Amino acid sequence: MLYADYPLAEQDGFADFHVSLAPPRDLRRWFRPQVQFRFDGYSPFKPLPLDQAFPMFEWGLNWCVSNHANRYLIIHAAVVEKGGYAAILPAPPGSGKSTLCAALVNRGWRLLSDELALIRISDGKLVPIPRPVSLKNASIDIIRNYEPSAVLGRMVADTMKGTVAHMKAPANSVARASEAVRAAWVIFPKYKANAAACLEALPQSRAFMRVAENAFNYSLLGVKGFEALAGLIDVSLCYDFTYSKLDEAIETFAALKPPTP
Amino acid sequence: MLLRQARHSNLLSSIRALLDERGLIDQVPPQPREHLEWSRVLSERHAQAVHREIVLIRKALEKEGVPIILLKGAAYVMAKLPFAQGRLFSDIDIMVPKTNINAVEAALMLHGWATTGIDAYDQRYYRTWMHELPPMQHIKRLTVIDVHHAILPETACVHPDPEKLRAAAHTLDGYSGLKVFAPADMVLHSAVHLFHEGELHNGLRDLVDIDSLLRHFSTLPSFWPRLVERAKELELTRSLYYALRYTAQILHTPIPSEAMEAARIGRPGRLTLALMDALFSRALMPDHPSCSDWLTGTARWMLYIRANWLRMPPLLLARHLLHKAFISPKHK
Numbered sequence: 001m002l003y004a005d006y007p008l009a010e011q012d013g014f015a016d017f018h019v020s021l022a023p024p025r026d027l028r029r030w031f032r033p034q035v036q037f038r039f040d041g042y043s044p045f046k047p048l049p050l051d052q053a054f055p056m057f058e059w060g061l062n063w064c065v066s067n068h069a070n071r072y073l074i075i076h077a078a079v080v081e082k083g084g085y086a087a088i089l090p091a092p093p094g095s096g097k098s099t100l101c102a103a104l105v106n107r108g109w110r111l112l113s114d115e116l117a118l119i120r121i122s123d124g125k126l127v128p129i130p131r132p133v134s135l136k137n138a139s140i141d142i143i144r145n146y147e148p149s150a151v152l153g154r155m156v157a158d159t160m161k162g163t164v165a166h167m168k169a170p171a172n173s174v175a176r177a178s179e180a181v182r183a184a185w186v187i188f189p190k191y192k193a194n195a196a197a198c199l200e201a202l203p204q205s206r207a208f209m210r211v212a213e214n215a216f217n218y219s220l221l222g223v224k225g226f227e228a229l230a231g232l233i234d235v236s237l238c239y240d241f242t243y244s245k246l247d248e249a250i251e252t253f254a255a256l257k258p259p260t261p
Numbered sequence: 262m263l264l265r266q267a268r269h270s271n272l273l274s275s276i277r278a279l280l281d282e283r284g285l286i287d288q289v290p291p292q293p294r295e296h297l298e299w300s301r302v303l304s305e306r307h308a309q310a311v312h313r314e315i316v317l318i319r320k321a322l323e324k325e326g327v328p329i330i331l332l333k334g335a336a337y338v339m340a341k342l343p344f345a346q347g348r349l350f351s352d353i354d355i356m357v358p359k360t361n362i363n364a365v366e367a368a369l370m371l372h373g374w375a376t377t378g379i380d381a382y383d384q385r386y387y388r389t390w391m392h393e394l395p396p397m398q399h400i401k402r403l404t405v406i407d408v409h410h411a412i413l414p415e416t417a418c419v420h421p422d423p424e425k426l427r428a429a430a431h432t433l434d435g436y437s438g439l440k441v442f443a444p445a446d447m448v449l450h451s452a453v454h455l456f457h458e459g460e461l462h463n464g465l466r467d468l469v470d471i472d473s474l475l476r477h478f479s480t481l482p483s484f485w486p487r488l489v490e491r492a493k494e495l496e497l498t499r500s501l502y503y504a505l506r507y508t509a510q511i512l513h514t515p516i517p518s519e520a521m522e523a524a525r526i527g528r529p530g531r532l533t534l535a536l537m538d539a540l541f542s543r544a545l546m547p548d549h550p551s552c553s554d555w556l557t558g559t560a561r562w563m564l565y566i567r568a569n570w571l572r573m574p575p576l577l578l579a580r581h582l583l584h585k586a587f588i589s590p591k592h593k
Contacts, residue, residue, distance in 0.1 A: 014292040018265065040265050041550050070302035071295065220306050 002132045002153050005171040017064040021053050039064055052156055055164045058134060062115050065129065066216040072118035072127065073228040074216040079112035079126055080104045085184035085258045086126045088117050088236070090214040093161065096191030096243075099139040102167050103246040104253060106147040111173040112181070116216075121224050124231045125180040130173040132166035140165045146246055184258045186211060186238045189249075197248035200240045207238035235259065264296050266547040270465040271349055273297070274304035278347030304347045311338050314353055314404050319439060321372035322357075325364050329439055330356040330430050332409065332450065336441040337470070339433055344473035348466070352396065352405040356423065359410035366394055366408065374399050374406055382584055390416045390573065412450050413457065416573045421453070421495035444478040445491040452504035453497055457571050461544045461564060468545050471504050472512040485520035498527030507541055540564050 009015055017039060024036045024047050034047040037060040044063055048056050066074050077090035078101035087109075091097040098114050105111040112128040120127050132153065135143055140163065143150055151168035186207055187199075211229060212218050218225045237259050243249040267273040277297040280286040289297065315335060322329060331339055334350035357365050374397040376384075387395040392411035398404070411423045430440040442450055451474060455467040478484050492501040502524050508514040509521070528534065543560035546553070569578055 014290075016292070016296070040269070042269070068296070068299050070299040217302075221302060222306055222309065224302075 001151065002166055002168045005169075005174045017061070017068075019057075019060055019064065021057055021060075023050065048159075052159050054153065054166065055134070055156055055159055055161075058132065058166065061131070065116055065118075069118065070217060070220065071121055073121060073218065073221060073225055073232075075117040075119065075211060076115065076214045076216065077117040077211075078114045079117045079128075080109040081112055081126075081181045082109050083258070084181060086112065086181040087185040087187055087253065087256070088126070088183060088211075088232075089187050089189050090117070090211050091189055092214070093136075095189055096139070097189055098134055098136070099142060099191070100189050100243070100246070100249055102133045102135060102139070102143045102150070103146055103250060105133070105170055105173065106143075106150055107250050109253070110176060111169050119183070119228055119232055120180065121221070121228050123180075124228060124235070125182055127180045128173070128177050130169040130177050132169055135165050135167055137162045142246070143167060183232050183236050185256055186233065186236045187241050188239070189241045189243065191244065192242050193244055195242050195244045197243040197245065197252045198241070199252055200242075202238040202240050204233050204238060207236075208233045262551060264293055266549045266551065269462075269549040270547040271463055272466055272469065272547075274300035274347035274349060275344070275466070275469065276347075277301055278304070278344075282343070282346075300347075304349060307349055308338060308346070310404075311335060311353070314402075315339060315439070317372070318353065318355065318369075318406065319436070321374075322365060322368050323438070325361060325368050327357050327361040327365060328427065328430075330427065331433075331439060331441050332356055332412075333454065333470075336447065339436070339439065340441045342473070342477055344470070344477070348470075352407050354407045354409060356409040356412070356426075358427070359423070362394065362408065362410050366397075369397055369406065369408070373401060382588070386581065390414055390577070412453060414572050416577060417457070417571055418574075419496040419499075421449075421497055425494060426450075444474075444481060444484060445488045446495075448474045448478065448488060448504070449492055449495060449497050449501060452500040456500045456503045458568055460568075461561060462548045464545045465547055468508060468511060472508045472514045475505075475508060475514050475516065479515070485517055486523070489520060489523040489526075492524070492527065498524070499529065500527070502527030502529075503537065503541070507545060511542075511545060540567075 019040070020038045021035050022038070023033050033050040035050045035053040035056060036043055036047040037045055037056050039060070045056070045060070075088065075090050077088050078097050079086055079088050080101060081087070089097050089101060101111070101114045111130045111133070112126055113130065114133040116129060118127040118129060119125070135152070140152065140155060144152065153166040153168070155163055155165045157163045188202070188210060208229060211233070215225070215229070218229065221228070241252070243252070264273065267276050273296070277286070277300050280289065280297070286294065286297070315331070319329065332354035334345070334348060335353045335355070337345035337348060376395045377398050379395050384395060387393065392414045393407050393409040396405050396407050412421055412426070413419060426442060426446050429443040429446055431443055433439045433441060441447065448471060451467065451471050455464065455471065458467070489501065492498045505516050505521055505524050509516050529537065540560045540563055543554070543557045544564050546557070569582070572578070573581060
């Protein structure tokens with residue numbers, strides 16, 4: 001259901017990651033069965049209850065990318081695009097990043113990713129990996145009410161992140177998965193109950209350090225990581241964004257002006 | 262499939278380095294090439310970290326005035342051996358004289374390295390019977406150093422004399438106080454390490470090391486006769502025999518027939534050799550499902566037992582295994 005729009009790999013074609021999800025062969029398969037994520041035979045995580053197989057697949061794929069794809073500076077952030085300009089939303093869990101991202105992609109923005117911003121070291125462009133958007137707890141109903149036509153996967157309760165459901169990535173975003181985009185905005189979203197939508201400019205130095213904190217491979221990349229991040233901050237307008245109502249947030253985003261070169 | 266096997270054997274970036282050196286990287290199709298480029302970042306960062314770490318170790322031990330010999334991976338990198346580019350390893354191994362070992366440990370502790378997560382029995386195991394201190398980890402950088410005073414445990418059946426190794430060691434250009442083993446000794450240490458080792462998931466990488474060392478040093482005058490001579494002096498003829506046999510068999514290392522002939526003094530009996538062939542031909546393959554048959558698990562397990570057998574006399578081994586099985590606290 002969530003992956004219906006993706007092309008299938010060719011038989012015997014090249015694959016970046018060979019992963020599998022299967023119950024471990026132990027006695028527990030008879031009561032409270034579990035599932036194990038394997039990357040080419042190697043298990044990076046402890047097994048989870050069988051019910052959590054799908055979220056585990058998504059987390060496992062994120063792990064594969066963030067641990068190997070070192071030609072990119074990888075930031076824990078959602079990325080959306082409109083009119084050829086990308087907005088990067090880096091944030092720790094619980095800040096409402098995925099909720100905001102889900103709302104935006106239902107209102108005309110293209111989804112690049114809701115978890116991993118891949119900044120190509122060679123040219124500083126953002127490379128899409130559109131995959132289902134992970135919604136947690138209250139966000140699930142918020143998005144259901146906000147956009148009844150959004151396709152949501154089954155809700156899985158009691159995961160380490162609470163209740164999780166994945167929203168299907170828009171078909172158009174999937175079809176344009178090979179189109180890289182230039183960065184225009186770095187926006188740190190924060191959900192705050194009853195707050196009016198408020199966009200506050202952020203000094204570049206602060207933005208730099210906060211993005212670095214959210215990067216997976218910043219120190220591994222060394223000088224290249226520093227240069228890529230400096231390049232990103234240089235071409236982007238940086239903001240703190242507080243919001244409570246999605247409609248107001250969408251309006252704020254619609255009014256964003258691209259940086260003047 | 263090559264990428265997958267290489268990643269499991271810790272050889273991905275070595276392959277990339279080899280392609281670079283031969284100027285072939287441009288001929289790799291874009292998708293697999295991407296993976297090779299990913300590994301480049303890792304190995305560049307690794308090389309940088311190793312240099313920095315060694316400089317810091319040398320600084321920590323400066324006042325002790327002890328000669329430090331770098332072993333294995335760290336030695337290959339610092340001696341600028343061509344195959345060391347792209348070789349990944351997790352610990353830095355050094356060797357110091359046994360008489361200085363307490364002073365060295367104290368100095369390292371003053372500079373932030375500490376022994377972590379092992380119990381009193383393990384402490385005793387390392388300090389009384391082994392040829393090294395328990396691994397020490399730096400509390401801030403989390404880097405690990407293994408401090409050795411010999412290349413095999415005190416309790417093993419052969420005793421290569423560390424003094425002889427030390428006497429022949431070469432000083433590194435530009436790094437006073439840092440040494441590496443002489444060419445023949447470097448090969449022998451690599452061999453003894455591999456063929457006395459119990460856990461062979463990096464077996465293929467270690468075999469590639471021996472192959473690369475042999476190819477690299479074979480241009481030195483009288484390297485081959487010296488190698489066999491040295492193996493006799495250090496009681497390591499058996500390990501040398503295995504090393505030459507399996508590098509030639511698996512990696513087609515060019516070995517002069519006279520050297521192979523001379524190394525036969527280390528050849529075991531026919532039955533033993535047949536068994537070892539069966540075990541090593543499996544265990545030295547990449548640790549990947551595509552390279553395993555139904556006996557691979559057994560082969561790895563038997564080599565593990567063999568390694569412990571070589572490490573200690575039978576009674577001590579029995580005692581060690583009993584303690585590990587029933588008394589040591591279970592963790593992880």
